[in-house]
Amino acid sequence: MKSYRIAAIPGDGIGKEVIAAGIEVLQALARREGGFALTFDHFDWGSDYYKTHGVMMPEDGRDRIRHHDAIFFGAVGAPDVPDHISLWGLRLAICQPFDQYANVRPTRVLPGITSPLRHVSGPELDWVIVRENSEGEYAGVGGRVHRGLPEEVATDVSMMTRTGVARIIRFAFDMARSRPRKLLTVVTKSNAQRHAMVMWDEIAAEVARDYPDVTWDKMLVDAMTMRMTMKPETIDTVVATNLHADILSDLAAALAGSLGIAPTANLNPERRFPSMFEPIHGSAFDITGKGIANPVGTFWTATMMLEHLGEKSGADRLMRAIERVTADPNLHTPDLGGKATTRAVTDAVIASILADNA
Ligand code: IPM
Ligand code: MG
Numbered sequence: 001m002k003s004y005r006i007a008a009i010p011g012d013g014i015g016k017e018v019i020a021a022g023i024e025v026l027q028a029l030a031r032r033e034g035g036f037a038l039t040f041d042h043f044d045w046g047s048d049y050y051k052t053h054g055v056m057m058p059e060d061g062r063d064r065i066r067h068h069d070a071i072f073f074g075a076v077g078a079p080d081v082p083d084h085i086s087l088w089g090l091r092l093a094i095c096q097p098f099d100q101y102a103n104v105r106p107t108r109v110l111p112g113i114t115s116p117l118r119h120v121s122g123p124e125l126d127w128v129i130v131r132e133n134s135e136g137e138y139a140g141v142g143g144r145v146h147r148g149l150p151e152e153v154a155t156d157v158s159m160m161t162r163t164g165v166a167r168i169i170r171f172a173f174d175m176a177r178s179r180p181r182k183l184l185t186v187v188t189k190s191n192a193q194r195h196a197m198v199m200w201d202e203i204a205a206e207v208a209r210d211y212p213d214v215t216w217d218k219m220l221v222d223a224m225t226m227r228m229t230m231k232p233e234t235i236d237t238v239v240a241t242n243l244h245a246d247i248l249s250d251l252a253a254a255l256a257g258s259l260g261i262a263p264t265a266n267l268n269p270e271r272r273f274p275s276m277f278e279p280i281h282g283s284a285f286d287i288t289g290k291g292i293a294n295p296v297g298t299f300w301t302a303t304m305m306l307e308h309l310g311e312k313s314g315a316d317r318l319m320r321a322i323e324r325v326t327a328d329p330n331l332h333t334p335d336l337g338g339k340a341t342t343r344a345v346t347d348a349v350i351a352s353i354l355a356d357n358a
Helices: 015-033 047-053 061-065 083-095 162-178 196-208 221-230 242-255 296-309 312-326 342-355
Strands: 002-011 036-042 070-075 102-108 126-132 136-145 153-159 183-188 215-220 237-240 263-267 276-279
Touching: 002 015, 002 061, 002 083, 015 036, 015 070, 015 296, 015 312, 015 342, 047 083, 061 083, 070 083, 070 296, 083 136, 102 162, 102 242, 102 296, 126 162, 126 242, 136 242, 162 183, 162 196, 162 237, 183 196, 183 221, 183 242, 196 215, 215 221, 221 237, 221 242, 237 242, 263 296, 276 296, 296 312, 312 342
Parallel strands: 002 036, 002 070, 070 276, 126 237, 183 215, 183 237
Antiparallel strands: 102 126, 102 263, 136 153, 263 276
């Protein structure tokens, strides 16, 4: 029997609640599937750890998870720790050194969920956003001098490398090719940003030559927000820079009904390092401890983790269970306008897994 070791990092806020739910569901799924086992090692890194130890994770933290098969991550961010400390101290401290350069964000309107778009009933909105996850606007290059003085200067330099751009564009073309419509939109802003984004466009055109079977187009990021809203059915796979895709993926999640549902994979496609799987909703301190966090984003994330591990049958079974549960409005958490608790949704997904005879 195959056995996978997963590093669980629940992090902050509702991260702890949804990761606990996710582990329960994954263990039930593994029992139901029978072909594989999962062992979870728990790491209490995050903002509470920071308040005790002055760092978000221990110095040898990465070494402790380097050989795991995957990382199952909750959320990071606390009201009393500056966001750039919590982010750079944990999430980016894992993503960047582990070269998880491909961030994959699928968006679909799941059964039973209502899109805020009047003209969308479901199938018109089925996207995958591929986010460059290692450089660009999040490169961390910049500085601040003359702090507090009138002549204070601060810069955040967006850095793009030919290697970094080429590999994410290639990844996105592969993703587009693997989907039925074979359709890719390359998001850009080369009208205003005349250096790096022009290089981005050029590289896209170069890489596209290797994918004659993929239809692709180019879209300015501002226009892309309109297209996502007005003509969602014209979009399939999307590739964008780190910041552009960060913004577009929140829009995508909202248009699909709730940020509580949206999943993410931070992939190191070459598998030199473990990849990291997380719901995109964040720590949500306003609802922490109330037992009403939507665990669906984490469950969907878990399907991406299973696919990455090669457990396709388990991933499909879990996705079927999720969709049967979202189809029932009585099992919607408050972010979806319902009254269900994290517990109720988790139990329902487990019951659905066990009842699935496929
Ligand atoms: C995301 C989040 C993060 C990001 C935050 C928490 C810094 O918004 O994963 O989309 O901007 O990358
Ligand atoms: Mg974001």
